[in-house]
Amino acid sequence: MVKRLLKEPLVHFFLIALAIFAMHGVVGDKSVPAPDVIVVTASKIEQMGSVFTKTWQRPPTGRELKGLIDDHVREEILVREALALGLDKDDTVIRRRLRQKMEFLVIDEADAPVPTDAELNVYLNAHPGAFETDPMLAFQQVFLNPERQGDAIARNAASTLEALATVPSTDPASLGDVTQLPPVVELTGKTAIAQMFGGEFAEALDKASVGQWIGPVASGFGLHLVRVTERKPGRLPALGDVRAAVMREWANDRRVALEDRRFAELLKRYDVTIENLAVAGIVP
């Protein structure tokens, strides 16, 4: 529909453009032979017209369109002259602008498409690690402080474990050393457990079977006897629950991959030699 609306005034543009060009042809200086041809194509005029429409929320008048076309012709001529003089060579600004344009090209491409649910589902299933919910664990722990236990720590750990395992009525709170580490941890994500007890402790806990006192498990604090009371394994959520995150990761991956692929293709066309690595202080 938008296209149709746009097209109507464009019909006028073409007509006006043709008229202008006819005038150029009639009025233009004919004594100098045309060194080059500049054709302002209908699609170029259409593009200029639609950019104007987008900016000003209305189509350009005939006068305005003539101004746009004249300016385009002027720019085209000056750019060709500049290129002929080699002004683009060795200009850092232009080189960087070109590089940036190439990189933007890739980013634009990456931004452009909106993935379908099917695509996102494929991505979600291919990267379960990135989206899986944290395993949840509930546990009890009895702590043995190396500072207080000294050399007896291993022996005491063994006897405490035996007491816990053989006498189920033993109150764990009556055993071990006083500590600020919580004796009972309700269902908590493994990552949060790792933040508090350290990563290795959380790993060991995740491998323990539910209901049994095990140990000693070492942490940065000392030794622990632990009993996992409940475990909820991590699960891959449905796309609906994590759509925004999947979309974000999908787009990020796509951008990185496109940039790399694009550059790899370009690199193939070049034979790169880098001299004097030693002078730059880099050991290859």
Next chain:
Amino acid sequence: MVEISTIRVLLTAVACSCLGLPALAVDARSDVGTLDQAKAEKVFPGKRPYSPYADRSFPTRPLFGDTHLHTAASFDAGAFGARLTPRDAYRFARGEQIIASGGEPARLSRPLDFLVVADHSDNMGMFPDLFAGKAEVLSDPQAKTWYDMIKSGRGGEAALQIIMSFSAGTLPKSMIYGPETRPYKSAWQDTVKAAEEYNDPGRFTALIGYEWTSNTGGNNLHRNVILRDNGDKAEQIVPYTTMKPLGSDNPRDLWKWMQAYEDKTGGSVLAIAHNGNLSNGIMFPMIESFTGKPVDKEYVEERARWERLYEATQTKGDGETHPRLSPNDEFADFETWDFGNLDASVAKKPEMIEFEYARSALRNGLKLEAELGTNPYKFGMIGSSDAHTGLAAMEEDNFFGKTTPQEPSPERLTATFVSNPQTNIKVMDWQVSASGYAAVWAADNTREAIWDAMQRKETYATTGSRMMVRFFGGFDFEPADASNRNPGAIGYGKGVPMGGDLGPAPENKAPSFLVAALKDPIGANLDRYQIVKGWLDDKGETHEQVYNVVWGGDRKPDADGKLPSVGSTVDVGNATWTNTIGAPELIAVWTDPDFDPMQKAFYYGRVIEIPTPRWTAYDAKRFGTKPLEGTTMTMTERAYTSPIWYTP
């Protein structure tokens, strides 16, 4: 103020009733009076649940984060070669491996819980445009010169010139992105959008904020501005700048902007100042530098209202105290940066120091409160990085520097960071501190919960270690409370947490404190837990005293209370240490032995780790570089809690 105090009373009451601990026998005191047991039970009826952990509403572990991280969108970070965007910064903070701007793969030992990308508001987004060689920017010959310098690999030099030119107010017009311009708005919108994308309540919080960089004459009055709100409110405004006429370098104008933000959006905002050590005597004024007059009622009220926290430690030096201010404090000289102001254009004079450090400001705050009725320097403490790399990597063995040229390389042990031939001031890269992080006692990992904990100052600063530190004050703690297995429950039940208020004291009672610290689960043991007290005497003079409260190992303090050193296990050559000294955790109850119920006072906790290798030792070992003479190679990580104030 009244509103905040009410919230505190409610919180304390909730803690009491929900826990149903013997704590109900204790009244919850606050600065709006006393909530006694009968009243509390009326408001929060309910019997004690069987499970001591049921309904537990207080946090069991602090959340760690960085409230002050710059990315390429900060004009000086960009100039120094940072290429990482806010999105990269969030990815890194939540634990992913990314490639640093310098090309090195980087990853944290474990994720952080939250992050504030706080890019400089002035010229936000300008540098990416300068780097991209936007014609509009390069239209100025000076801009073009800098652009060419950056392109020819002299970016660091260009960056320093740009920052100095910004400090001097001589930045070319084409490089000034005012808050009214389109590119500035775009940069802010992108910052907000990135935070929205990565904010993941319950797991990782991306708070929205920016840095207001008042730097007239090179004197650092910087503040980080942190919103409680989501993107819908953040997008209604653009960050406040310092350049006139739309901005201002006067904090009073920032506070007005903050008020306007709240009025316009219905949101909430707080500010955190940093690097008083580079302000040359104007960060915590008694005489305002802008007027030359003593600070007035409006100043103290507004400052107390908006500036709830102070960033007491970061890469550009530690800000707790200075050896000149605290000559009897053997730990006072820690990562000290006292050469001059931020651009090293004016050297430090001894009389400036009193108005630059947290502890002396807390003391002067008591004076001002006695005079004007409000304590402007009643702030809590956090640490943060101020890294300009997009990388909140502040561990000694995993330090990615303050700026991109300081990312790990064989050169950084010997390179120069700041050099000003006019003043003869030179700061070396090795002096940059791998510090710090902000620890926040928030019950949930969300924008709202973290911001609210900051607002009530339930926070502490660490120099990069993730030790867990508790600090409660009350009048009823007993030695037995230190052998309880749940200091959180006892602490909230019988007292107020860090950042809280006490007073007036019941007859014949002195404040008692429950202090507890657990070492970083993968870090070094703890040497000691100290309480720093400051007070105002009846002659109007302030004093300070550091008390050793609890320590690791079998050591006896001497008659003056001085504790023998914990020793050191550091092998500098191999950059290793062992946890064979110190203690994995410390807990004690301490009662002020020198209490005078008529004197205003503050108390805060300081926890010191055993000595460990400094980042310089890891660099010397890994790169085989010989450090310059005088390079500090070991250090003791530490934490500073927010104070608890006693008001008669």
